[in-house]
Amino acid sequence: MVSFFVEKPQTMSASQNVFVSETTMSSIIPNNNNNSSSQKLPPGLISISKKNLLKNIDIINGGSGQRINAWVDSMRASSPTHLKSLPSSISSQHQLNSWIMQHPSALEMFDRIIEASGGKQIVMFLDYDGTLSPIVDDPDKAFMSSKMRRTVKKLAKCFPTAIVTGRCIDKLYNFVKLAELYYAGSHGMDIIGPAKGFSRHKRVKQSLLYQPANDYLPMIDEVHKQLLEKTKSTPGVKVENHKFCASVHFRCVDEKKWSELVLQVRSVLKKFPTLKLTQGRKVFEIRPMIEWDKGKALEFLLESLGFGNSNNVFPVYIGDDRTDEDAFKMLRGRGEGFGILVSKFPKDTDASYSLQDPSEVMDFLRRLVEWKQMQPRM
Numbered sequence: 573m574v575s576f577f578v579e580k581p582q583t584m585s586a587s588q589n590v591f592v593s594e595t596t597m598s599s600i601i602p603n604n605n606n607n608s609s610s611q612k613l614p615p616g617l618i619s620i621s622k623k624n625l626l627k628n629i630d631i632i633n634g635g636s637g638q639r640i641n642a643w644v645d646s647m648r649a650s651s652p653t654h655l656k657s658l659p660s661s662i663s664s665q666h667q668l669n670s671w672i673m674q675h676p677s678a679l680e681m682f683d684r685i686i687e688a689s690g691g692k693q694i695v696m697f698l699d700y701d702g703t704l705s706p707i708v709d710d711p712d713k714a715f716m717s718s719k720m721r722r723t724v725k726k727l728a729k730c731f732p733t734a735i736v737t738g739r740c741i742d743k744l745y746n747f748v749k750l751a752e753l754y755y756a757g758s759h760g761m762d763i764i765g766p767a768k769g770f771s772r773h774k775r776v777k778q779s780l781l782y783q784p785a786n787d788y789l790p791m792i793d794e795v796h797k798q799l800l801e802k803t804k805s806t807p808g809v810k811v812e813n814h815k816f817c818a819s820v821h822f823r824c825v826d827e828k829k830w831s832e833l834v835l836q837v838r839s840v841l842k843k844f845p846t847l848k849l850t851q852g853r854k855v856f857e858i859r860p861m862i863e864w865d866k867g868k869a870l871e872f873l874l875e876s877l878g879f880g881n882s883n884n885v886f887p888v889y890i891g892d893d894r895t896d897e898d899a900f901k902m903l904r905g906r907g908e909g910f911g912i913l914v915s916k917f918p919k920d921t922d923a924s925y926s927l928q929d930p931s932e933v934m935d936f937l938r939r940l941v942e943w944k945q946m947q948p949r950m
């Protein structure tokens with residue numbers, strides 16, 4: 573259930589408090605909150621196989637120690653560098669090589685990628701944390717290097733470029749400071765287009781494109797407040813308000829305290845049945861239970877750019893996180909463009925290529941800029 577390499581991203585529903593493996597969805601859980609046993613899936617409601625439902629039934633009924641352990645296992649698995657999450661067989665060079673063969677380096681395959689784009693309009697989608705900036709302990713210090721900023725600025729001159737992130741746009745903009753980009757903050761629930769004016773230091777007014785979770789604003793404020801209060805006794809925890817979602821970081825929480833943290837988070841979420849919980853890199857993400865994610869944001873942006881029904885577009889999405897898988901999957905489904913996973917470790921992914929870290933991301937973006945600048949102007 574929790575092996576990092578074989579499972580798709582997991583979602584924990586706040587309303588039902590069950591683990592849901594998105595790979596095994598088959599039948600639909602009746603919505604306990606409205607006593608409906610209808611088989612119709614309301615927007616945002618998740619489905620789960622009967623087998624998994626039975627397996628997780630004790631969570632619905634209050635949860636046992638065993639289930640709390642499942643949460644903790646999943647927290648361990650959220651970091652591929654965590655030794656306990658690495659099945660021993662994966663450590664073999666053979667397995668590693670075979671993963672790399674399936675997800676070759678986007679740098680090494682650069683020429684083939686350009687060939688595949690076949691003269692179509694390349695549109696760039698970039699995740700922020702772990703993609704444009706290195707992962708650090710303090711989320712408030714996840715600075716982007718000036719070299720990376722200059723590279724992204726040049727990239728945006730060559731191709732429409734968007735940053736798609738779990739962070740809220742204001743916090744993200746403080747790091748990126750590029751008014752010429754599209755931004756999809758709060759996991760794509762806050763989308764804005766490039767500003768007309770430019771300012772390096774101040775966020776100038778940008779055109780608002782889309783906010784599908786507007787109704788949830790007061791609820792996110794409230795859940796953020798309650799999470800802060802509830803978790804304050806746990807050393808190292810960090811709770812962030814990202815406007816349309818909230819994050820509870822456990823990167824700096826002693827592993828011995830993880831089950832305590834799970835209980836704290838769960839006790840708050842029980843009161844918010846229309847919020848769901850997903851997991852990123854050593855972080856719980858609390859999000860509205862609506863059918864919207866980074867993949868939907870990508871699709872929305874392509875449509876806004878005029879490529880809704882066009883086959884003359886080649887979107888490239890670069891990201892490192894479980895939440896980026898929604899965008900990778902969307903691209904696979906559309907059959908155009910592809911995803912690039914930023915990871916040094918094998919992961920189950922819908923991305924086609926890989927890059928090891930943000931410095932390789934920068935090299936790849938630079939090569940794209942150089943290639944574009946060498947093309948004859950149309």
Ligand SMILES: O=P(O)(O)OC[C@H]1O[C@H](O[C@H]2O[C@H](CO)[C@@H](O)[C@H](O)[C@H]2O)[C@H](O)[C@@H](O)[C@@H]1O
Nearest residue numbers: 700701707708709711714737738819823853855
């Ligand atoms: O979609 P992203 O741009 O990748 O944002 C996802 C989360 O990123 C941040 O957390 C991650 O980066 C932190 C700084 O390096 C790190 O300390 C943390 O462990 C990572 O999970 C951000 O703080 C979260 O709120 C975002 O949801």
